Amino acid sequence: MAQRHFVKYTFLAVAPEWRRLPAAERARQKAEVVAACEDFAERHFLRTYSLVGTRGDCDLMIRTAAPTLEPIHEFHVVLNQCALLGYARIAYSYLSATKPSPYADRPQPLAPREGQDGRYLVVYPMWKKREWYRLPAEERMRIMREHIEVGRRFTGIDTNTTYSFGLDDQEFVVAFDCDDPLEFLDLVETLRATESSSYTRSETPIFTCIRCSVSRALDALDGERAVAAVEELARERR
């Protein structure tokens, strides 16, 4: 069986005063973070996302995965070495791990997959009501199958659910890769009518994360090189 992985979602918010630093200093600080991310990505899974324009309480998300907790701890120690962390704080943090799903009808991958990335990743922590866990297994299977059926009608969306029981506050971290956020909106609204939805205790905050390279996500913090980046983005999207 494939090895389970720890998956960590780290949401950074830069302090407004960071934007008052000289541009060269900001560029230097960004380069340090790029180097830290590239170093980790050589041996492990790492993705970066911008939240500029989609949220107001965080700016940048780094998603890391590894088969043990140590590399994730070490990566965050290295982040603490970066001068940017003298001006940024972790606004949200979700620790989780992969686990075979009891509801899937085929084996799910336990390690993050290459080539599965969408233009957007929607992420949220989730808690189910305690009543859910006391239902008989067949009952839960029946309810989840209906939920999965609805999801399959929306073909552009790929689910990555990880588990946080006993590791962090939430029970699950749910993450969806998609290219069209409107399709995802329609899926979530459709799911409201399913039976499984009535067993949800909480599923906020919801983060619409824009997939981009770590340097572009960092450039979005102060708009430096943003014009160039925007042109590049436009080219890619064509």
Next chain:
Amino acid sequence: MAQRHFVKYTFLAVAPEWRRLPAAERARQKAEVVAACEDFAERHFLRTYSLVGTRGDCDLMIRTAAPTLEPIHEFHVVLNQCALLGYARIAYSYLSATKPSPYADRPQPLAPREGQDGRYLVVYPMWKKREWYRLPAEERMRIMREHIEVGRRFTGIDTNTTYSFGLDDQEFVVAFDCDDPLEFLDLVETLRATESSSYTRSETPIFTCIRCSVSRALDALDGERAVAAVEELARERR
């Protein structure tokens, strides 16, 4: 069919220490934000509002809309280039999209309309109870029709509901254009007695936003040029 739009509500709060900067520096910073807004407004929908005197936790709201998420992301990147963002934070942020309403008896516009603006825009995020979504469609239609009937008795109020399922924390962002906030107060109190009201889970915070040009909304932050602005306002209101 008309194209759906993303609609973003960005509420800014300036730090008290911003008011300690020299007046010329504040004027320069405001001019940058005016330029950023005017640039976006050339190609897309943009409206600005002041919350000075109506709320204590935010000062200024920028409402943007575009058929894709990219221009909204790029606009907020450009905002991050403005020196004012070294002293301001996003106090509230609501991302949403337009969608045809299943309850309206005529097609609703999916893009923001020119010429519809009121003197005030009341905005709030909304969540319905999960029970609502499990009611049969006809039942929901019956309940919403009663709700809409009550609304029609208050002729000075124009509704702009957008959808946030899976994009952001709330399910809906409800926004009302009106010229008389007292008429709106009376409408909301009257709606409390309708059946639809009992399916509301949350509809706060509620923002009474004063429609004004971006420069006037910025001037309200430090009262510079406020005397002139107040005279101009008085002239317009006559």
Next chain:
Amino acid sequence: MAQRHFVKYTFLAVAPEWRRLPAAERARQKAEVVAACEDFAERHFLRTYSLVGTRGDCDLMIRTAAPTLEPIHEFHVVLNQCALLGYARIAYSYLSATKPSPYADRPQPLAPREGQDGRYLVVYPMWKKREWYRLPAEERMRIMREHIEVGRRFTGIDTNTTYSFGLDDQEFVVAFDCDDPLEFLDLVETLRATESSSYTRSETPIFTCIRCSVSRALDALDGERAVAAVEELARERR
């Protein structure tokens, strides 16, 4: 019929570092706020209160009223011109309006009354449960009459209820003028046993506000001239 009024409650909290400024600078900043308040009070209703010693999260409350929203907006723009607002933030803010009560047996004034002030004003935002609004009108009348009956037994207390539906988060802002806070405490405890009390969803935070002139309320922020003020207070109370 008398004209309805907007009523605004603005609670200010000064940052601790304000107290580190030179005394002359603090005195100058206080004089600016006094001037702003006096200017508004020439044409409109304005009252000031100190919360020093009764709350820990705000220091000063300014209560303003006007028949339209514009003067209240403009007053807060002028406040933003004051240097003190470079060191103070609005800790709580409640926007509301007067409205004829359906439960009163005689017409209630729709504008703030002169000569009604007590030594203390107790203020709190209130929400009722949704069930309340779905009761038949006669039922609500019966329950409110019992509530009003209990209130009348406490003769030293004057009620000023305003409405916030659709203007701000809360449904009502309730404000009581009284000279003896212990009588008010006894009233509130007595009301807990009434039927109306079981329809209350929330009625906190509760602010015990000490009525005083704007200059005395400002002097309480740093204790400058406090000895003199305390003597003056003692003289008045005799």
Next chain:
Amino acid sequence: MAQRHFVKYTFLAVAPEWRRLPAAERARQKAEVVAACEDFAERHFLRTYSLVGTRGDCDLMIRTAAPTLEPIHEFHVVLNQCALLGYARIAYSYLSATKPSPYADRPQPLAPREGQDGRYLVVYPMWKKREWYRLPAEERMRIMREHIEVGRRFTGIDTNTTYSFGLDDQEFVVAFDCDDPLEFLDLVETLRATESSSYTRSETPIFTCIRCSVSRALDALDGERAVAAVEELARERR
């Protein structure tokens, strides 16, 4: 009948940067607060407590009482004159008043008593469920008698309940003098099984306060003179 008293609990938290000031400046600032407390204590009830090591969100508690609100207001104005208040904020604040208990079988004192102090004071704000207040008086009496009976089995604990209805957010402030916190822990756990416990709506935060002189409570903020203080403490405890 004895005169009722207002009782105020003021919890201070010093900003971390206060600890960066020169030691002489800190000593001078502490002396000012000692003087303010001693001055008030000449005419009124005042006790001080340290929360260093028992809480993380506040450092020092000052408990004052007086037959009217004015001296308590004035004391906090004088506190605002102290330079320490340029670096400290009021983290929690509870205003309350004494009142004869309807459940006690002998008259309770309405003024704070000398000589009743324990080594520790456990304080918390309390709210009961609204259902409680609608029970018949005999029913409430029966339930409270059981509660009081359990309390009497724990002889080292002295209760000081005050009332906050309409004065502050909470309904009651409950305060227990005791010498052994473990006995108090056992009492609270035992009370969980009583009927009265099921009518509690909220009783947090809970503050375990260490009774000490104002100068020792201030010394605990930066550990200056702490070694001497610790020796003194050890001597007293023998």
Next chain:
Amino acid sequence: MAQRHFVKYTFLAVAPEWRRLPAAERARQKAEVVAACEDFAERHFLRTYSLVGTRGDCDLMIRTAAPTLEPIHEFHVVLNQCALLGYARIAYSYLSATKPSPYADRPQPLAPREGQDGRYLVVYPMWKKREWYRLPAEERMRIMREHIEVGRRFTGIDTNTTYSFGLDDQEFVVAFDCDDPLEFLDLVETLRATESSSYTRSETPIFTCIRCSVSRALDALDGERAVAAVEELARERR
């Protein structure tokens, strides 16, 4: 019978600006905290943990235990002497005490045990629903026995439950030593289906704490010596 102990969990978060200090100054500040911890550990139980990479809202946890409250108070006074506390705040704080469990089938130790440490300690505050405490003793015993049975199937996990009734906000502090967080995740998910789980009112926040020496936990704050530390860690884990 063994003596009961007070157990204190202190979670520190360093301010981002601490990382802007010169490296030598940071090293000096860390040395002070190491000395304070070593001094306390000579006479009492003390363990340190890093939360870098597992949480975003705190960085370092210090767990202390002593038979009375005084040494714990004094230790935190000494911490306040450390220059680091001019840049760090206590993000979370849990005070508790040991107590014989009524459900265990053999006596539980009342003092922290040497040699029991796992690589990780998972800690969380817990509240049970009030209904739990009103169940008959045999009923509670039956439910807890089932809970304990499930726990025993996961052999790598050691439980340390302490009691906070009347000492602090929570009722219990639950702490689990383990070497494999994935085994703990599986245990917690399995426990969701037990009857005892339905009596839980709250059990968040959940802290996954990485056991390490105080100097390594401090080094993780700014990544200084982190490379060396990481190598050392890797060596130990082999």
